[in-house]
Amino acid sequence: MAKDKKPTNKIAAENRKARFHYAILDTLEAGLVLTGTEVKALREGKATIGESYATEEKGELWLINSYVPEYLQANRFNHEPRRRRKLLVNKRQLNRLAAAVQREGMTLVPLKIYFNDRGRAKLELALAKGKNAPDKREAEKERDWNRQKARLMKEMG
Secondary structure, three states: OOOOOOOOOEEEEEOOOHHHHEEEEEEEEEEEOOOHHHHHHHHHOOOEOOOOEEEEEOOEEEEEOOEOOOOHHHHHHOOOOOOOEEEEOOHHHHHHHHHHHHHHOOEEEEEEEEEOOOOOEEEEEEEEEEOOHHHHHHHHHHHHHHHHHHHHHHHHO
């Protein structure tokens, strides 16, 4: 008998500041074209996608400026840490994203790289609009108020 398995998505890299700097409007899952050493380095969990973004060029989607460190055991077969990586999305999704970026001035921001339950590396990509300073202050006030509320409720109960 097969046991019920819950999907355990192991997060390899996360962009934790993205929700603070951007208003997330839509998210989608994209596959990543990686070399073997990149997969091994991602499994170690030392990659960063904080300064990266995605862009459409010649009918393909690319992840720019993501950092996947070299895999130490690979020596001469290693990869370039900051190389451009191709993202796999279907044509309809690509056209919709490219149109939103061109027409409405939005940005494609990576939220996290993770391994799905089949062991494939996936990228959670967000269609986002940049927040300005007052919006960021408002978000910070909201977060502080919620923290204070939780503290008060804990003291009372």
